[in-house]
Amino acid sequence: xxxxxxxxxxxxxxxxxxxxxxxDTSGDxxxxxxxxxNSDAAFVQIINKTYPEVLHNLWNNLNPREIALIGKNxx
Amino acid sequence: MKNNTITHGKFLNLIxxxxxxTISIDFKLKLQVEDGNNISSDEDDxxxxxxxxxxxxLDIFVITMQSKIEEILIAKNFSVTGPFLSYNDMxxxxxxxxxxxxxxxxxxxxxxxxxxxxxxxGNFSTSSFRxxxxxxxxxxxxxxxxxx
Numbered sequence: 414x415x416x417x418x419x420x421x422x423x424x425x426x427x428x429x430x431x432x433x434x435x436x437d438t439s440g441d442x443x444x445x446x447x448x449x450x451n452s453d454a455a456f457v458q459i460i461n462k463t464y465p466e467v468l469h470n471l472w473n474n475l476n477p478r479e480i481a482l483i484g485k486n487x488x
Numbered sequence: 489m490k491n492n493t494i495t496h497g498k499f500l501n502l503i504x505x506x507x508x509x510t511i512s513i514d515f516k517l518k519l520q521v522e523d524g525n526n527i528s529s530d531e532d533d534x535x536x537x538x539x540x541x542x543x544x545x546l547d548i549f550v551i552t553m554q555s556k557i558e559e560i561l562i563a564k565n566f567s568v569t570g571p572f573l574s575y576n577d578m579x580x581x582x583x584x585x586x587x588x589x590x591x592x593x594x595x596x597x598x599x600x601x602x603x604x605x606x607x608x609x610g611n612f613s614t615s616s617f618r619x620x621x622x623x624x625x626x627x628x629x630x631x632x633x634x635x636x
Contacts, residue, residue, distance in 0.1 A: 424627045432619040453545075455625055460549045461518065463627045467592075468556055475564050480588060 419474050424462050428455040557592060 433446035554571050561568045569586060572578050578586075 421627075426625045427622070428625055429622050430619060457545055459625050459627050460545065464549065464553065467553065468560065471557060471560050472564075475560065475566075477565050 417474065417480075419470050421463070421467055421470060424459050424466075426455040426459040428452045553592070557590075561590070 428451060430450040430452050432448045432450060558568050558571070569582055570578075575589075
């Protein structure tokens with residue numbers, strides 16, 4: 414039986430990547446092109462934001478007395 | 489648009505109510521990466537991947553989250569067993585000894601265009617290709633307590 418479900422506020426981040434490869438077989442990038450890829454940065458930023466939010470939620474919402482009381486009543 | 493949903497960080501903790509001393513919790517995770525980086529040709533093909541799982545960001549995130557959640561539970565006077573990846577990973581004695589299950593589930597949604605690799609026969613070479621990936625990364629999830 415579910416006692417509590419704490420929803421985490423969603424986080425968004427825009428990712429932009431524009432890469433030019435010199436050869437389809439080797440997958441090498443063309444050095445003459447300004448290859449830009451912020452996928453890594455966007456992803457890391459978003460998980461850096463998510464992490465404290467999840468832990469704060471957990472810290473604020475976990476109440477041992479409340480859980481024990483509900484548990485006793487159910488049993 | 490395709491929507492890729494990867495479920496990560498789903499883990500279960502068995503918890504018991506118990507008296508314990510409080511400890512301090514650090515809520516910071518700092519993963520660093522170059523922002524809007526120019527990728528040099530020296531780097532390998534993994535630069536094309538979107539999720540960068542091979543670089544281990546998600547692994548670090550999940551492992552750190554697991555340990556911190558355990559710290560929080562201990563600080564809140566619970567005793568903890570686990571984490572377990574699924575209910576079936578617990579043995580009977582562990583299930584019997586536990587009062588509650590804490591399930592933590594985080595979802596990572598990445599919206600991206602389908603045409604991610606397009607031929608580019610323009611300026612540089614006839615066999616060249618272009619990768620354009622513009623989209624949105626969403627992290628969504630919940631923490632759920634379940635009584636056994």
